[in-house]
Amino acid sequence: GESVGLHLPTLSVQEGDNSIINCAYSNSASDYFIWYKQESGKGPQFIIDIRSNMDKRQGQRVTVLLNKTVKHLSLQIAATQPGDSAVYFCAGPYKRALTFGSGTRLQVQP
Amino acid sequence: DTAVSQTPKYLVTQMGNDKSIKCEQNLGHDTMYWYKQDSKKFLKIMFSYNNKELIINETVPNRFSPKSPDKAHLNLHINSLELGDSAVYFCASSRQSLETQYFGPGTRLLVL
Numbered sequence: 001g002e003s004v005g006l007h008l009p010t011l012s013v014q015e016g017d018n019s020i021i022n023c024a025y026s027n028s029a030s031d032y033f034i035w036y037k038q039e040s041g042k043g044p045q046f047i048i049d050i051r052s053n054m055d056k057r058q059g060q061r062v063t064v065l066l067n068k069t070v071k072h073l074s075l076q077i078a079a080t081q082p083g084d085s086a087v088y089f090c091a092g093p094y095k096r097a098l099t100f101g102s103g104t105r106l107q108v109q110p
Numbered sequence: 111d112t113a114v115s116q117t118p119k120y121l122v123t124q125m126g127n128d129k130s131i132k133c134e135q136n137l138g139h140d141t142m143y144w145y146k147q148d149s150k151k152f153l154k155i156m157f158s159y160n161n162k163e164l165i166i167n168e169t170v171p172n173r174f175s176p177k178s179p180d181k182a183h184l185n186l187h188i189n190s191l192e193l194g195d196s197a198v199y200f201c202a203s204s205r206q207s208l209e210t211q212y213f214g215p216g217t218r219l220l221v222l
Contacts, residue, residue, distance in 0.1 A: 034210060043114075043200050043213035044153070087151060095166055096207035097143055097155040 003027075004092045004101040012107040019077040021104045023090035028071060030092045035064060035075045038103070039086045047075070047088075082108050113137050114214035116201050122220045123191055130187045131217045133201030141165075142184035143202040143211060144176060153200070159184055160207055191221045 004025045013019045025033070031052040036044035048059045050066050050073070057064050063076040077084055085108045091098040114135045123129055135142060143166075144156040158166035159178045173189045184201060198218050202211040 032208065036213075038151075041216075043202075043215050046210055046212060049210055089153065093208060094155065095158075095168075096141075096160075097158050097166055097168075098211060099155070100153040103151045 004033075004090050004099055008104050009102070010105045010107065012109060013080050014109050015080060015082060017080055019075075019080045019084070019106055021075045021077075021088050021090075021106065023073050023075075023101050025071050025073070025090075025092050027092070028068070032093055033064070033066065033073055034091045034098065035062075036089045036091060036100075037084075037086045038089065044089060077106075080106070080108050082110065084108055114201055114203055114212055116199075116214040116217050118217060119215065120218050120220075122222065124222055125191055125193060127191050128187070128189045129191060129219070130185055131199055131201075131219075133184045133186070133214055135182055135201075135203040135212075135214075137203055137205075137212065139203040139205050139212075140181055141204045141207045141209075142178065142181070143204075144184065144186050145200045145202060145213075147198040147200060147216070149197070157184075157186075158207065165207065191219075193221050195219060196221045 034049040035047040038044045050057045050064045061078045066073045087103040090101045117132045141160045143158045147153045156170045157176045162178045175187045178184045198216045201214040204211045
């Protein structure tokens with residue numbers, strides 16, 4: 001089945017810097033990926049998604065890049081703010097639900 | 111208005127008890143899910159219902175029984191609670207399966 005994983009359990013950045021959170025997946029047939037943000041005590045919140053027919057998608061201050069050759073995707077957050085502090089998950093299709101990576105905790109230093 | 115809501119937010123109970131968690135979505139979605147998040151933050155799918163029909167049952171002990179009285183509600187009943195059931199349970203919904211899922215705030219279950 002599909003598995004997705006994240007490269008680093010924790011990422012610490014300075015406020016105002018750009019953040020890059022990475023994720024790898026195993027199933028080359030996967031056609032849809034989603035990034036979620038989970039703040040302490042809350043449920044995962046949708047950030048951005050990307051389909052496999054794209055290699056880049058931009059949102060407000062966020063960009064997701066998909067490299068199908070190496071089965072890797074990344075979430076870039078521009079001008080990271082304290083409110084971006086959270087655990088970030090990539091998720092991919094699994095049966096008719098989602099499978100989640102292990103999460104990267106983003107810590108924003110003032 | 112909360113799109114996906116769950117009750118209760120916290121649940122502390124003794125081993126062996128039976129408890130229920132309720133979930134409601136007002137997004138008009140056809141598909142609803144239950145996920146379990148353990149202490150290491152791993153999120154795993156447990157069940158999925160599409161229009162009141164069970165479509166995923168992910169090797170969950172039969173002490174767990176989901177019920178969907180209508181497509182806006184998906185409840186989770188747990189019999190004979192065990193220590194290992196302690197976790198955060200999230201409900202989610204999507205317009206159709208394989209589309210973006212929206213999560214509720216979670217129910218923190220602690221079994222003593």
